[in-house]
Amino acid sequence: MVNHVKNVKKHRGLWWKIPLAVIVTLVLIVLGYLLYVIMSYNRIEDQQPLIVEGTATQKFLSTEQAYTAVTYNIGFGAYTPDFTFFMDGGTQSWANSKESVEHCIRSDVELLKAQQADFLLLQEVDFDSTRSYHVNQAESFRQSFHTMCSTLAVNYHSPFLFYPLYQPHGASNAGLLTLSDVQITSGMRYSLPIAESFSKYLDQGNEARIKAVYENRDPRLQQTYITPYSEYLGSPSGKEITYTLRWPFIQNDTSNPFDLRSDSSTYFHYLVRKFVSEGNELIYRQYSPIDVPIIRYADVLLSLAEALNEQGKTSEAITYVNMVRERAGVAPLNSNEYTQVAGQDDMRNRIRREKRWELACEGTLYFDELRWGTWYDSKLFEGAGLKQCWGEASVSWTKNGDYYTKWPIPATERQLNTALTQNEGWID
Numbered sequence: 055m056v057n058h059v060k061n062v063k064k065h066r067g068l069w070w071k072i073p074l075a076v077i078v079t080l081v082l083i084v085l086g087y088l089l090y091v092i093m094s095y096n097r098i099e100d101q102q103p104l105i106v107e108g109t110a111t112q113k114f115l116s117t118e119q120a121y122t123a124v125t126y127n128i129g130f131g132a133y134t135p136d137f138t139f140f141m142d143g144g145t146q147s148w149a150n151s152k153e154s155v156e157h158c159i160r161s162d163v164e165l166l167k168a169q170q171a172d173f174l175l176l177q178e179v180d181f182d183s184t185r186s187y188h189v190n191q192a193e194s195f196r197q198s199f200h201t202m203c204s205t206l207a208v209n210y211h212s213p214f215l216f217y218p219l220y221q222p223h224g225a226s227n228a229g230l231l232t233l234s235d236v237q238i239t240s241g242m243r244y245s246l247p248i249a250e251s252f253s254k255y256l257d258q259g260n261e262a263r264i265k266a267v268y269e270n271r272d273p274r275l276q277q278t279y280i281t282p283y284s285e286y287l288g289s290p291s292g293k294e295i296t297y298t299l300r301w302p303f304i305q306n307d308t309s310n311p312f313d314l315r316s317d318s319s320t321y322f323h324y325l326v327r328k329f330v331s332e333g334n335e336l337i338y339r340q341y342s343p344i345d346v347p348i349i350r351y352a353d354v355l356l357s358l359a360e361a362l363n364e365q366g367k368t369s370e371a372i373t374y375v376n377m378v379r380e381r382a383g384v385a386p387l388n389s390n391e392y393t394q395v396a397g398q399d400d401m402r403n404r405i406r407r408e409k410r411w412e413l414a415c416e417g418t419l420y421f422d423e424l425r426w427g428t429w430y431d432s433k434l435f436e437g438a439g440l441k442q443c444w445g446e447a448s449v450s451w452t453k454n455g456d457y458y459t460k461w462p463i464p465a466t467e468r469q470l471n472t473a474l475t476q477n478e479g480w481i482d
Contacts, residue, residue, distance in 0.1 A: 098209070098243070100244060101242060104207055105205065106205055107206075110202055110234055110236055111202075112235055112237065113237050124166060124173070125175040126175070127178050128179060129178055130178050130183065130186045132149035132150070132155065132158065132185065134149075134154055137149070147221045148184070155187055159191055166199075167199075172234070172236065173234050177230055179191045179192050180192075180226070180227065185223060192206050195231055202234055202235055203234055203237055203238050204238075205241040206230070206232075207229050207230045207241070209230055210226055211226065264283050265282070265283045272384050274382055274411050278328045279326060279328075280325040281299070282300075282301070282324075283298060283299060284299060286299070287332040288314070292334065294334055295307075299325060300313045323442055323443065329415070346417075352412050353413060356374070359374040359375045360402075368395065371401060372388060372395060387404065406428070410432075430456075434452065456478075460477040461477070463475075463477060465482055
């Protein structure tokens with residue numbers, strides 16, 4: 055009896071070892087997986103010669119012949135109408151099935167053959183990838199276009215990724231497949247610079263690369279907008295804090311990482327900087343001493359330039375545009391190959407762009423666009439809208455009718471003057 059009690063106590067004292075063993079095992083598995091990812095990673099060699107496969111129907115390019123090229127991202131053969139990729143906000147990381155991949159590739163082949171192009175530049179072409187059931191898509195295209203030669207430049211290879219957990223993405227091998235009706239004599243794969251730290255696994259360290267996109271640009275861009283990963287001096291509760299416009303956004307005003315808060319934590323928009331006070335420069339922001347400009351001198355100069363150009367006095371117009379550009383700190387017109395004015399029509403477009411850059415967010419361009427007849431083309435083109443920094447529209451804008459370019463005449467005015475008729479498209 056005594057021995058039995060001792061054994062019971064002994065077993066009760068060991069209960070905590072079971073969950074500990076489970077935790078230790080899980081930790082070892084995770085560490086082992088991380089080690090596997092790190093050991094499996096290898097940077098694809100820069101300036102890597104490509105193997106040219108096949109023989110094209112034409113040996114040399116001819117200056118007497120017109121050529122056509124098609125560029126096409128085949129989406130690793132996964133994108134049926136109902137497919138949604140998890141990295142684009144969807145739920146799937148694999149294609150629906152091997153049969154689905156093969157069907158998509160056959161459909162792509164039919165589509166491309168119908169184009170009758172001389173050069174096919176295909177992206178995201180898989181070979182031996184988990185997500186596409188190891189279908190060799192590159193070989194399928196080569197066989198389908200056997201009269202063309204080709205090169206394959208690998209641009210994505212990864213070890214087995216256990217993400218998302220409900221359907222791990224697996225191992226991937228994909229590349230850029232070039233098919234040519236003209237014989238390719240040689241090919242070279244070049245690498246773009248990337249971060250060389252552990253960040254290449256965690257998708258961090260992108261700030262420097264993204265910020266570089268906005269460097270050496272027209273200074274008015276940064277003066278008008280808060281661009282990704284740029285800073286803004288805020289002042290919550292009277293304390294000045296430097297915030298950074300980051301993605302993804304972590305909402306916290308008074309502690310790290312001091313992300314700049316907007317009206318949404320689910321969208322990543324450019325924010326307006328122009329006429330927005332910073333820090334503690336204003337005691338009461340609702341009583342800002344900055345008046346809303348009715349018309350600025352720059353607008354006067356650009357309007358004068360526009361009038362002169364329409365009279366055929368393009369050389370005189372350049373002088374007034376350059377007064378605005380020099381004040382803004384950008385190269386004057388006709389000062390380098392990119393600023394050469396090629397006549398009245400070119401100057402007209404340059405003046406309009408200059409107004410858009412100089413007067414952005416000041417509430418005056420709408421009337422210029424109506425006067426120019428460009429409002430629909432510049433604001434309501436297909437795909438237009440309130441766009442996130444990567445170009446995706448969070449709110450779409452659509453054209454409802456040409457009557458938007460003319461305002462309705464109020465009924466009271468038409469009652470006072472019976473000769474007035476309502477503008478086309480508007481009803482009482």
